[in-house]
Amino acid sequence: MAKKVNILVRVIRFFKGTFRDDAAGRLKRGYVTLILFMVVLTLVIMLRAYIHVPIQTILIILVILIMIIGKAKIQDLMAGLIMHPIMAMTAGFLIAGALGLAGGYDILLKGLSWLANLNVAGFAILGWVGVSVILANIPTIMPMPCGRIIGAALLLGVFLFGTALADSYGLGINSAARSIMISSLVAAFIMSAAASCGPSSLGGIGGIGEGNLGLPIGRSTLAQSAGILIATGIATVIIAIVVQPISG
Amino acid sequence: MLVNRATTVCLALLASLLLAGAVLPAASATIDVAVDLSANVQSPVKGSNVTVTVVVQDQGLLAAGEQAVGEVQVRENGTVIGTAPYTLDANNRSSTFEFHWTPSEKGSCVLVARANTTGDVNVSNDMASLNLTVGAPKGLAAGELSTVATIVGVLALFIFFFIIIASTLGWIPQDRLPIQPALVLATFVIVAIAFIGGTIDDHVERFGPQQLAAKIIIHPISALISGFLAAGALEAAGAFEAAADGLQRLERLKIRGTAVFGITGTVVLLSNVPTILAMPCGRILAAALMPAALFFGLRVARMYMMPALVSVVVFAFIVNAAASCGPALIGGIGTIGEGLAALPTGSLSDAQQIGILLCTGVTALVFKWVTISVPPDLAEEEAERVELERAQKKAEGVS
Numbered sequence: 001m002a003k004k005v006n007i008l009v010r011v012i013r014f015f016k017g018t019f020r021d022d023a024a025g026r027l028k029r030g031y032v033t034l035i036l037f038m039v040v041l042t043l044v045i046m047l048r049a050y051i052h053v054p055i056q057t058i059l060i061i062l063v064i065l066i067m068i069i070g071k072a073k074i075q076d077l078m079a080g081l082i083m084h085p086i087m088a089m090t091a092g093f094l095i096a097g098a099l100g101l102a103g104g105y106d107i108l109l110k111g112l113s114w115l116a117n118l119n120v121a122g123f124a125i126l127g128w129v130g131v132s133v134i135l136a137n138i139p140t141i142m143p144m145p146c147g148r149i150i151g152a153a154l155l156l157g158v159f160l161f162g163t164a165l166a167d168s169y170g171l172g173i174n175s176a177a178r179s180i181m182i183s184s185l186v187a188a189f190i191m192s193a194a195a196s197c198g199p200s201s202l203g204g205i206g207g208i209g210e211g212n213l214g215l216p217i218g219r220s221t222l223a224q225s226a227g228i229l230i231a232t233g234i235a236t237v238i239i240a241i242v243v244q245p246i247s248g
Numbered sequence: 249m250l251v252n253r254a255t256t257v258c259l260a261l262l263a264s265l266l267l268a269g270a271v272l273p274a275a276s277a278t279i280d281v282a283v284d285l286s287a288n289v290q291s292p293v294k295g296s297n298v299t300v301t302v303v304v305q306d307q308g309l310l311a312a313g314e315q316a317v318g319e320v321q322v323r324e325n326g327t328v329i330g331t332a333p334y335t336l337d338a339n340n341r342s343s344t345f346e347f348h349w350t351p352s353e354k355g356s357c358v359l360v361a362r363a364n365t366t367g368d369v370n371v372s373n374d375m376a377s378l379n380l381t382v383g384a385p386k387g388l389a390a391g392e393l394s395t396v397a398t399i400v401g402v403l404a405l406f407i408f409f410f411i412i413i414a415s416t417l418g419w420i421p422q423d424r425l426p427i428q429p430a431l432v433l434a435t436f437v438i439v440a441i442a443f444i445g446g447t448i449d450d451h452v453e454r455f456g457p458q459q460l461a462a463k464i465i466i467h468p469i470s471a472l473i474s475g476f477l478a479a480g481a482l483e484a485a486g487a488f489e490a491a492a493d494g495l496q497r498l499e500r501l502k503i504r505g506t507a508v509f510g511i512t513g514t515v516v517l518l519s520n521v522p523t524i525l526a527m528p529c530g531r532i533l534a535a536a537l538m539p540a541a542l543f544f545g546l547r548v549a550r551m552y553m554m555p556a557l558v559s560v561v562v563f564a565f566i567v568n569a570a571a572s573c574g575p576a577l578i579g580g581i582g583t584i585g586e587g588l589a590a591l592p593t594g595s596l597s598d599a600q601q602i603g604i605l606l607c608t609g610v611t612a613l614v615f616k617w618v619t620i621s622v623p624p625d626l627a628e629e630e631a632e633r634v635e636l637e638r639a640q641k642k643a644e645g646v647s
Binding site: 026027028029030031033034037038041044048055056059060062063066067069070071072073076077078084085086087088089090091092093094095097098099101102103104106107108110111142143144145146147148149150151152153155156159162179182183186187189190191193194195196197198199200201202203204205206208209212213214215219220222223224226227228230231232233234235236238239242243245246247 | 393397398400401402403404405408412413415416422427428429431432434435438439441442445452453455459460461462469470472473474475476477478480481482483484485486487488489490491493494525528529530531534535538541542558559562563565566567569570571572573574575577578580581582584585588589590591592593594595596598599600602603604606607608609610611614615618619621623624625
């Protein structure tokens with residue numbers, strides 16, 4: 001009983017401490033907001049079938065709550081915004097739209113299909129699988145400062161190639177295997193694109209570490225790229241064998 | 249006299265009967281011809297071949313020996329597409345005609361078919377119309393592109409890849425023209441090329457800012473912005489400082505004198521925090537927790553007397569942070585793919601997270617065994633370590 005009362009007293013003291021304006025109070029508020037953020041995200045993931053509110057709405061409500069608990073001002077919030085990925089994504093979407101309207105994806109699809117069917121003395125040079133592997137790893141081969149640039153620009157092309165890949169294996173439009181095959185290729189490409197801002201020498205995240213440690217620029221590129229290539233393959237295998245998502 | 253009158257009446261009756269008999273075939277109520285109109289496509293494109301079908305049909309009033317003679321005409325916005333004569337009778341009550349039409353202008357148009365039948369008593373069903381919308385020629389299915397469309401597509405793709413490669417290789421100086429404005433510039437160049445292509449060949453779609461804006465998917469951008477707002481609020485509330493503090497407490501956590509995580513466990517956890525707490529951009533946690541990564545990296549390096557371990561810890565953390573924007577539910581890149589493939593939200597996240605956890609380990613191993621990077625500040629310590637190692641090996645060899 002005494003132990004329970006002791007725990008309760010400590011919890012009350014902790015929450016009382018969050019109202020203080022010193023460094024200790026700020027740290028405690030930080031703990032509360034971090035826990036709140038994690039709990040809300042976990043609930044969103046676990047109860048996504050029952051939540052019919054867009055994640056944006058949930059996040060905005062969460063932002064308001066965190067700001068109230070954390071005694072944060074709008075100025076603090078705006079100072080924490082990073083514009084770079086938003087601009088990168090917008091640029092990526094613009095070029096994606098231009099490529100789509102100018103027929104770039106048709107040419108990409110045509111070129112990749114030609115490459116997949118390329119035979120020398122009866123042997124396929126790359127085949128459909130080889131071309132898929134190269135396509136999925138393009139973001140890491142040509143790493144951009146934000147994965148959203150290539151992600152947004154080429155994702156539709158990857159999706160179209162996924163459908164062509166499924167066709168080449170004779171998988172019909174209603175086949176579950178077709179959906180899994182396309183999902184695997186899309187997931188692999190996304191994995192590679194998302195991670196590619198690490199090894200990018202055009203202002204990638206790796207540059208932060210290299211700068212902090214006083215290492216030459218590009219020192220971490222190869223190690224990161226090796227890791228990403230492995231991760232891309234692993235993500236594909238897990239989607240294909242374990243998760244197996246089916247399109248809605 | 250009476251006989252003459254009766255004869256006159258009879259003659260008049262006979263004459264009127266004869267007259268009526270002569271007029272009957274032309275003005276008889278037995279002729280009623282209707283017309284029906286259809287096309288083989290509902291949304292034809294400019295320059296395509298459209299088959300227009302007209303059916304002229306007697307409404308069942310023609311008796312044996314009677315005929316309905318006329319001409320059917322099809323017009324598009326007043327211009328005659330075709331004309332055909334027809335003769336219907338009791339044995340052949342309908343006629344079908346096919347006209348071929350090539351739309352020359354984009355936009356809405358009206359096709360009208362009119363049957364002109366001699367003696368038709370019901371003109372309300374003599375005309376039929378069809379409203380169509382003529383679209384721009386597409387023909388963009390793979391393998392069906394016209395030469396000009398192919399050239400435009402190849403040029404668009406070439407420009408995109410050229411900018412990506414030239415930026416990566418440094419041909420385009422990033423301090424003068426960063427990749428984002430370069431891509432926006434490329435977009436306008438592609439719009440111009442498509443415009444020129446469109447003037448040469450109708451199969452090339454000319455597009456402007458309006459069509460481009462229609463192609464932009466707002467959901468990932470709004471999710472990204474709200475994700476950034478959440479991250480900004482967390483930072484402003486001191487949540488990242490609390491995370492670093494929590495990691496240090498975790499390292500010291502002991503149960504009955506035994507460390508639960510210890511320094512190694514805490515470093516593993518720290519390296520994977522960005523993927524566990526996946527943010528819409530890896531930069532958020534990379535910047536916020538970098539001091540903690542450096543702190544723990546140095547602790548590990550000093551503990552094992554291996555200065556290169558600081559790079560192992562820092563870059564394992566960085567690759568994890570960089571990749572973490574993939575599985576992030578709050579505006580991650582994965583959400584674009586999930587939306588495109590009509591998959592449930594988060595269905596690609598788990599696989600990516602597992603891949604990232606392994607990728608973090610692989611990066612650490614490559615840094616430990618292949619790349620081996622010692623920060624200049626710790627070079628002296630590393631030289632001492634190597635010297636000590638040599639001396640130990642020498643001593644072992646002697647003994």
